[in-house]
Amino acid sequence: MFDHTFKTAAVFASLGLVIAVVNARPAPAQEAGAVTVTFSGITRPTGALMVGVYDSEAAFAGGKPVEGFRLTVDGPQANQVITGLKPGSYAIKVFHDVDGDGRMNTNGFGIPTEPYAASNNAPSRMGPPSWADARFEVTAEGAAQTITID
Amino acid sequence: MDRRAFLTAAAAAGLAQVVTPEQAFARAAASQPAWSLAVGDVMGDIPRQSLRRIHGKPPAGLAGTLYRNGPARFRRPGGDATHWFDGDGLVRAFRIGPDDASLEAKFVDTFKRRQDAAARAVITPGFGTLGSDRAVIGSADDTNAANTALLPIGGELLALWEAGSPYSVDPATLETRGLKTFSPELAHMPFLAHPRIEPGGRVWNLGLAGRRAIVWTLAPSGAVERTTLVDLPRASFIHDFTATDRHLVIVLQPLIQDRMVLPFVDAFSWRPEEGTQVLVLDKDDLSRRRLYDLPAFFFFHLGDAWAEADGTVRFDACLDSTPDFAVHGARDILTGKPAPNGVSLAMVALHPDGRAELNRTPLTAEFPRADPRRAGLSRSKTIINSVRTQGRPLLRGVGVSDWRTGKADLFDYGPDHCAEELLFVPRPGDGNELGGWLVGTSLNLKARATELHVFDAAHVSDGPLCSWRAEVGLPVGFHGAWVGG
Structure with missing residues (x-):
C-alpha cells in the first residue's frame, strides 16, 4: 500500500512495457508439447491482451520474454496455443490493454490502471506476481493454463 | 466449551x-476496562431501528441524516487487526425526522473485508496491522478499509479512507456500490479522508505518495474539475490539511516516511529536531507556494483556515507533543490498555513577512469542526470533543471554543460516556456563525448503548436539547457528514 506505491510504481511500470511482441523463434531441436492458454473473465471487450512468456525468474522480473503475443479482445475469453518451447519452467504475464494504446496504463503515482494477471493466477502481494507463484512446467505433453484477468 | x-x-x-x-x-x-466497548466488534449490519427518546424534544426545523463512519470489526478467529485504524468501516445513518429518529448501519463491502472474512483472519495489512503474506494486494485499494469519513456528493455517499479511492455507498440503503473511480487514469489514486469543501460546494482534497501529492478539485456535482501532481518538501505523515478561500495549507509534521516496511506507520521516523513545516499553495496556481517553519508537533486534525486582509493565514489545530498515540496508543487500546494522549487546541498564524506563530492553549480538543458556511472564511468558533478522564484514551465531553473571547462552552457527558464528533446544522434563516444546532453521538458505556444528541450551538454547556438512545452500543467512530432534509 502507501509506501509500496514507490516500489510498485517502478516494478509495475516495467511489467507492461517489457512485453514486446516478438517473432516466433525457430523451432528448437527438442520441442515440448503445446501450451494451451485460456484467458477468461474479461469484462471489457475492447483492445487486446498483451502476453509475455518467460523462462527464468530474472526475465519474469523485468527481462525479455521468450514469446510474446497480442491477442485482440472481442469477448469474455481469449485463447492462445504456444508451440516451439523447450521443456522447462515458464511463467506468463499478461495485461489487458483496454484502450489499445499498446502500453499498460498507470495512474499518476505509477499504479496500473489496466488489468493484469499471471500464470497460475499468481496473486499480487504488494507488488507484481512472483516467479515462484507463477511458474509452471512445460513437458513433452505440453501444459494448460487458465488465467483470469479483469 | x-x-x-x-x-x-x-x-x-x-x-x-x-x-x-x-x-x-x-x-x-x-x-477489560469499561471503555473497551468503544473498540469492540460489530458482527454484522444493523437493520434500521427506532431510537428511544430519553431526554428533551427535537427542535422544530431540524430534519436530516447524520452519517458517520468508523472502524467496527477488528477481530477474527485466526488473527486480529492490531491497530484501531484498521477495523472495517461501518457506515451509520442516524435519521432525524419531525417525530422520531432511527439508526441503521452497514459495513462497507470492501475487498479487504471480503478477503479477511474469507480467511477468517485479518490478513490484510493496514495502517498499523502487519497482516499476512497470504493477502492478495494488487494496489492500495485492496487494503482499503473505507473506515474514516464520509463525503456526500453527487447523490453518492463516499466512504473515505486515506491511501486509496473512496467507496461509493447508496445514501438511502447504505449498500456499497463499489470503488469510486473518477476516471480510468485516476484509478487507485489516494483520496484523503479530509476533503475541504468551499461554501459553494467545490471540494479540494489531497492524496499522498511520499513526497508527491495529487491535488483533487471536484465540482459541487462530484465531477472532477482538475487534478494536479505537486511535489512536497518532505514525505510527512498527512492525515488532514486545510484551506482558505484562496490557499491550500499543507502542514508537514516531522513524522517522516524514510523506509519501506509494513505496516505503514512503521515506515515513519519522528524527527522533532527538524520542526514542522507549513506549505501554502495558491489555489489558482498551485506552482505558487510559500514554506513556513514552526516548532515540532504531531497532529491528526486541523480546523478550517482563513486569510486576513493583510495576507495573514490563520488556522487552528489539535496538537500533541509526540506521535505516540498514533504509533502505540491506537494499538494498545484494542487490547484494553490505557493510551494516553495530550491533544490540545492551538492556533497557527502565517504572516506575510514569512514568520509563523504557534499559540498553544491548555484546552483538550480533538475532532475540530466549524460552520461549513464559513469554510475558508474568517470565523471565531471551533467545535470540539473535549474533557479527558485520566487513564482513558477517549474524551467524554463536547463544546465550542471561541478564539475571539478565549472562552470554551463545554458539556461533560460524564464518566460513563465516550464522546464522538459533533457537526453543525444551521437553523433555517439564521446566518450567524454557528446559528443553529450541533448534532453528534456518544457511546454510553454504562447503558452499553449509542446515543444521539442535539445541542443549541450557542449554549452547549446547558446540555442536549434532545437525546435518543439506540438498542446497540456501536464502537466509537471517527468522522461524519450531515445531510439535511
Whole structure:
C-alpha cells in the first residue's frame, strides 16, 4: 500500500512495457508439447491482451520474454496455443490493454490502471506476481493454463 | 466449551477450586476496562431501528441524516487487526425526522473485508496491522478499509479512507456500490479522508505518495474539475490539511516516511529536531507556494483556515507533543490498555513577512469542526470533543471554543460516556456563525448503548436539547457528514 506505491510504481511500470511482441523463434531441436492458454473473465471487450512468456525468474522480473503475443479482445475469453518451447519452467504475464494504446496504463503515482494477471493466477502481494507463484512446467505433453484477468 | 466440558476439564486438571464458566467470563470481562466497548466488534449490519427518546424534544426545523463512519470489526478467529485504524468501516445513518429518529448501519463491502472474512483472519495489512503474506494486494485499494469519513456528493455517499479511492455507498440503503473511480487514469489514486469543501460546494482534497501529492478539485456535482501532481518538501505523515478561500495549507509534521516496511506507520521516523513545516499553495496556481517553519508537533486534525486582509493565514489545530498515540496508543487500546494522549487546541498564524506563530492553549480538543458556511472564511468558533478522564484514551465531553473571547462552552457527558464528533446544522434563516444546532453521538458505556444528541450551538454547556438512545452500543467512530432534509 502507501509506501509500496514507490516500489510498485517502478516494478509495475516495467511489467507492461517489457512485453514486446516478438517473432516466433525457430523451432528448437527438442520441442515440448503445446501450451494451451485460456484467458477468461474479461469484462471489457475492447483492445487486446498483451502476453509475455518467460523462462527464468530474472526475465519474469523485468527481462525479455521468450514469446510474446497480442491477442485482440472481442469477448469474455481469449485463447492462445504456444508451440516451439523447450521443456522447462515458464511463467506468463499478461495485461489487458483496454484502450489499445499498446502500453499498460498507470495512474499518476505509477499504479496500473489496466488489468493484469499471471500464470497460475499468481496473486499480487504488494507488488507484481512472483516467479515462484507463477511458474509452471512445460513437458513433452505440453501444459494448460487458465488465467483470469479483469 | 460448554459447561459440562469445562467442569470436566477443570476436574481433570485437579483444580482445588473449580471455576464455573460464569465466573470465568466475569473475570475475563473485568480484565477489560469499561471503555473497551468503544473498540469492540460489530458482527454484522444493523437493520434500521427506532431510537428511544430519553431526554428533551427535537427542535422544530431540524430534519436530516447524520452519517458517520468508523472502524467496527477488528477481530477474527485466526488473527486480529492490531491497530484501531484498521477495523472495517461501518457506515451509520442516524435519521432525524419531525417525530422520531432511527439508526441503521452497514459495513462497507470492501475487498479487504471480503478477503479477511474469507480467511477468517485479518490478513490484510493496514495502517498499523502487519497482516499476512497470504493477502492478495494488487494496489492500495485492496487494503482499503473505507473506515474514516464520509463525503456526500453527487447523490453518492463516499466512504473515505486515506491511501486509496473512496467507496461509493447508496445514501438511502447504505449498500456499497463499489470503488469510486473518477476516471480510468485516476484509478487507485489516494483520496484523503479530509476533503475541504468551499461554501459553494467545490471540494479540494489531497492524496499522498511520499513526497508527491495529487491535488483533487471536484465540482459541487462530484465531477472532477482538475487534478494536479505537486511535489512536497518532505514525505510527512498527512492525515488532514486545510484551506482558505484562496490557499491550500499543507502542514508537514516531522513524522517522516524514510523506509519501506509494513505496516505503514512503521515506515515513519519522528524527527522533532527538524520542526514542522507549513506549505501554502495558491489555489489558482498551485506552482505558487510559500514554506513556513514552526516548532515540532504531531497532529491528526486541523480546523478550517482563513486569510486576513493583510495576507495573514490563520488556522487552528489539535496538537500533541509526540506521535505516540498514533504509533502505540491506537494499538494498545484494542487490547484494553490505557493510551494516553495530550491533544490540545492551538492556533497557527502565517504572516506575510514569512514568520509563523504557534499559540498553544491548555484546552483538550480533538475532532475540530466549524460552520461549513464559513469554510475558508474568517470565523471565531471551533467545535470540539473535549474533557479527558485520566487513564482513558477517549474524551467524554463536547463544546465550542471561541478564539475571539478565549472562552470554551463545554458539556461533560460524564464518566460513563465516550464522546464522538459533533457537526453543525444551521437553523433555517439564521446566518450567524454557528446559528443553529450541533448534532453528534456518544457511546454510553454504562447503558452499553449509542446515543444521539442535539445541542443549541450557542449554549452547549446547558446540555442536549434532545437525546435518543439506540438498542446497540456501536464502537466509537471517527468522522461524519450531515445531510439535511
